[in-house]
Amino acid sequence: MFSKYRIIQIIGLLTLFIQFSCSMENPIPNPTTYIPKPSEVFYKGTYMAYVAHQERYGGVVFKENGVPKDAFKSIADHGGNMVRLRIDNPPYKSSYTKGYADVDFGSPEKVKIEMQRAKNAGLKTLLTFGYQSMALDDAQRLNDYVAPLAWQGFATDIEKLKEAVYVHTTTVLEDYIKAGLTPEIVAIGNETNQRFLEPNMKESDLPAYSVVRTVKLLNAGTKAVRDLNKKYGLNMKIACHIFDAASLKFWLKSHVSNGLDFDIMALSHYHAWHSLGDFKSWTDVVGFVKSTYKKDFLIMETAQLFRTGGNDAHVDILGVENIPAGYTNPPTTNTQKKYMVDFGQELYDAGGIGIIYWGGEWVGSKTLIFPDQYGAGSSWENKAFWDFNYNLHDGVNWMNEIIQK
Secondary structure, X not given: OHHHHOOHHHHHHHHHHHHOOOOOOOOOOOOOOOOOOOOOOOEEEEEOOOHHHHHHHOOOOOEEOOEEOOHHHHHHHOOOOEEEEEEEEOOOOOXXXXXXXXXXXXXXXXXXXXXXXXXXXXXXXXXXXXXXXXXXXXXXXXXOOEOOHHHHHHOOOHHHHHHXXXXXXXXXXXXXXXXXXXOOEEEEOOOXXXXXXXOOOOHHHOOOOOHHHHHHHHHHHHHHHHHHHHHHOOOOEEEEEEEOHHHHHHXXXXXXXXXXXXXXXXXXXXXXXXXXXXXXXXXXXXXXXXHHHOOEEEEEXXXXXXXXXXXXXXXXXXXXXXXXXXXXXXXXXXXXXHHHHHHHHHHHXXXXXXXXXXXXXOOOOOOOOOOOOOOOOOOOHHHOOEOOOOEEOHXXXXXXXXXXX
16 A cells, blocks of 8 residues: 555656566466456455554444444455455654554564454455565655665665565464464565665666566565475465556566566556556456466455545545546445445456455544654545444445355
8 A cells, every 4th residue: 555655656657668677588378268257266355454553542443333343353244255464564663653653563463463353253364565664764765665674784685685585474474374374365565566675775776677686576475485385285375466457468578477476466456546558347357367377366455435525634545536437426335335346246257366455444543554744544534444433334245245156
């Protein structure tokens, strides 16, 4: 979700076509005729990383029908089968967090607690390794892709960076596995369209983007998962996550031809910010990924409004321009539900393996979530599954209404 505060990244994508310094080492597979067929497994759920933090520091009591209820159990009871969580690197406090609790909900220790809550509710976990420090002061973040603070001293040394990615991924995952909290899917990186784990310098001073460099770093995370699968007899699937279907063909061709190893192609998609490019439908997108690259396809981030306005002092982003023609606008809970049902149904029918919502739990509150100049609260409260009184609303029922054969 860091990209939502740096929408300018999308503009930056245009520069990739002239910046790539890659060599086409491996051939692109030949596409085959694609016949849509629903997947045997279809994941439905939401990001849930902020639940405990909001409960402890934000004065939030998640409710259903006016009665307090575990938020994870509510997701499961309304058709969800997966939640997404994310590992962030320290530091978890900076000058922006002064006066607030540390934003350490992405620490391995805190994520472990949320994974247990998910498991107790009968939910599987999609675990993202973001490989970025959550809270950095301005001098420590001169571009949006800086390596974690502890790694910045060797951010120009690809071999040391690879080792850091491998060891970090292995250490965190192995602890979870031993605790009986094995994630279903592990995403290596978060919206890695462009640069990844760069030195702390202005983007204008960075060398040209190198696909080869990024693939080596992503594959270091992938290798950690593959090695743990082999060691423990597991089958954790590996996702690579980018935003914008419009850049999908170019990104896949450039990275797969350089040996990128993964199982699932995952995308973010917000109607107001992204487009399908030259694809005509999500069925086309799924078919392209499955027939050309023999990979599964997942929407890892998306959202829709259930109302306008906000419930705290924090600036709100993603407005009514996110609502396509044909949906009730100004929005109601049915706008959110119908949009998600239609989106999810097309993905399921096309053979996609799931759709994961962003920020279903991100209600407005008095706690700090992102350490930035906007302070406490939520930029997403009118897109959450709980209303401004923290009561679950009908929008959540999209997960129950997707028809699976």
